[in-house]
Amino acid sequence: GEEGYGKFVVETSSGETLRAAKGVLSVGAWANEVYGFEDLLKVERRVLHWFKPSDLELYRNLPVWIWQYETGSGKQGAALYGFPHQPGYSHAEGVKIARHGLGKDGSGGTKDNLFPESPNELDRDVEEGEIELMKSIVGPLLPTLAGESVATETCMYTMTPNEDFLVDLKPGGKVVYVSPCSGHGFKMVPCMGEIVADLAMNGRTEYDISFMGVEELRKWKGKGAK
Ligand SMILES: Cc1cc2nc3c(=O)[nH]c(=O)nc-3n(C[C@H](O)[C@H](O)[C@H](O)COP(=O)(O)OP(=O)(O)OC[C@H]3O[C@@H](n4cnc5c(N)ncnc54)[C@H](O)[C@@H]3O)c2cc1C
CATH class of the missing domain: 3.50.50.60 (FAD/NAD(P)-binding domain)
Structure with a gap:
């Protein structure tokens, strides 16, 4: 004050x-x-995913990356970004991947509450449908990564x-x-x-x-x- x-x-x-x-x-x-x-x-709900790849070693030397993908229908999707496998960090049995924008392909998520009225009302529960949606986006791009979901977390962007x-x-x-x-x-x-x-x-x-x-x-x- x-x-x-x-x-x-x-x-x-x-x-x-x-x-x-x-x-x-x-x-x-x-x-x-x-x-x-x-x-x-505007506060945006964002979901982070950790997937277990078929070959964890393969992801050790991956650079930090960002990928502006197109959907099957040719629409511009949201940008995906990810990290190499990081032993010693949280959810280390998986590899971290997330979406930067909301995308014009509906891939922003299946939740109605992408924009919480207040950060205190952020819905931190991630639905199975959100994981499946992410897997369906990652699959065609990085087939060896779209395996078992080992963790999800939610956080917030504060958009100007x-x-x-x-x-x-x-x-x-x-x-x-x-x-x-x-x-x-x-x-x-x-x-x-x-x-x-x-x-x-x-x-x-x-x-x-x-x-x-x-x-x-x-x-x-x-x-x-x-
Ligand atoms: C999923 C995700 C991925 C991101 N990836 C990137 C990236 O790749 N590159 C990049 O450059 N940026 C990225 N960002 C953005 C980056 O995290 C933020 O820009 C940065 O954290 C902002 O720092 P800050 O200290 O201003 O705010 P914050 O890190 O949000 O910290 C604000 C702090 O204020 C505290 N607080 C709030 N109200 C009060 C109060 N009344 N009293 C006391 N404390 C209070 C909160 O608890 C919080 O700890 C990402 C953000 C998210 C959510």
């Missing part, structure tokens, strides 16, 4: 009170609620109206908003960190962040994007 005298105050769940001149909020899928943005951002990022100063300059990044923010962390530090310390940055500002994103929203 914020208090008078321009102070930024955080009360932790363990009862500690932290005070600073400025603060950075980076709450991921909770941004609409915490930043008071109403429906500016232009499928880019959001980083901005709250009017008054005491709070930096950051985090929503439409599912591709992790690799930008070094640069985003620099931008956030610039904004927090100096109230400005040399980087062009105009397309990631709240007002700009509201314009996109107004044009009917997402």
Whole structure:
């Protein structure tokens, strides 16, 4: 929360009170609620799959990959991405694969709840039909991978109206908003960190962040994007 005298105050769940001149909020899928943005951002339910390939060794040296596939009917599907087999990581008896976009082929999933009203209402149960659908997509592309499903997990993308990022100063300059990044923010962390530090310390940055500002994103929203 914020208090008078321009102070930024955080009360932790363990009862500690932290005070600073400025603060950075980076709450991921909770941004609409915490930043008071109403429906500016859209939370998407995403499912991650781990399949057991017929030959695990074969997947040891696979690079990290992304594949914009076409469906049998020639429609553009969502992009699939995956990883090599990673011993020592979770679900190591399988190989991780997931879908980046929702696709125009209906492969976004069989669930009606792809867009939870609130991140607290995310449906974390994965239906058998979702696993079968993924298997049917993976099968023609990587036949040796479309075997037994060993695990699934659900997580959330926080989509901005232009499928880019959001980083901005709250009017008054005491709070930096950051985090929503439409599912591709992790690799930008070094640069985003620099931008956030610039904004927090100096109230400005040399980087062009105009397309990631709240007002700009509201314009996109107004044009009917997402
Ligand atoms: C399935 C999936 C695959 C992805 N793949 C890629 C990829 O290949 N490449 C890439 O670049 N990016 C990828 N991303 C996106 C990347 O994970 C995010 O861009 C990145 O995690 C955003 O980091 P963040 O710290 O801003 O937010 P988050 O990692 O979402 O962290 C926000 C944190 O804030 C906490 N929080 C929320 N509300 C409060 C509160 N009121 N008080 C205290 N804490 C709170 C949450 O619990 C959470 O821990 C992927 C995302 C998903 C879901």
